[in-house]
Amino acid sequence: MSEEIEWWDYDDADEMADAVAGDIAFVIESAIDARGACVIALAGGKTPLPIYTKLAATKLDWKRVTIIPTDERIVPLGDPLSNITAIGKVFIPKGARVIPIVSEAAADYKAAGRAADSRLGDHHWPLDLCLLGVGADGHTASIFPGPDYEEAIAGPRERRALGVMPDPLPPEAPVPRVTLSRAAIVSARALTLAVTGDAKRKVIEQAIKQGPASPYPIGRVLADAELPVDIHWSPA
């Protein structure tokens, strides 16, 4: 379990977006100063979109920034469900390298996961930052209960990404996924969550209490984190 999990509460999503965008910009600047480049993973879903808009408005050396999604729904690029399409719309115009982890709608989600894993091998590792979202069911990235759960949570530590068939399929995007593994997520130099609403807050608080025995994916991830984790929260 991480030594330290710190909650940051805001009045609204806009205030949260300002703060989280500021934190991410600081990580990016520091990585560029230290190494000349930065690699970050950004969550899919809707909650972080205001953060991305504010982050993209920040003056940074975007050409030195590589962005991957924490997870992707297996759909073609351009599909409304595609996480990297939403992220790319915001950051490609800034000059960032935005890397899809699913190149085409693969019939075999496991093969899509293997391809993503090998593609991520081309990038500097560990991540400078991983921004996670959380579902009200306790999933994070695309680590969901189902046949691939143990592999996502406790597969070989060098495996960065894998294919996942959630069971049950989540109604908001009922498709197989490719996700970063727990090992890849917790190896990030900075681990940040951005969530809204009481339901998600309750799930995360419960998951933290449960520790490594948590039935929630986010509980299993937080239980394995060694660095301090920041959880940013606003009511809506």
Ligand SMILES: O=C(O)[C@H](O)[C@@H](O)[C@H](O)[C@H](O)COP(=O)(O)O
């Ligand atoms: O592809 C995905 O589904 C996401 O990356 C996922 O982990 C997301 O962060 C949560 O489902 C929260 O999504 P919302 O922010 O839309 O509630």
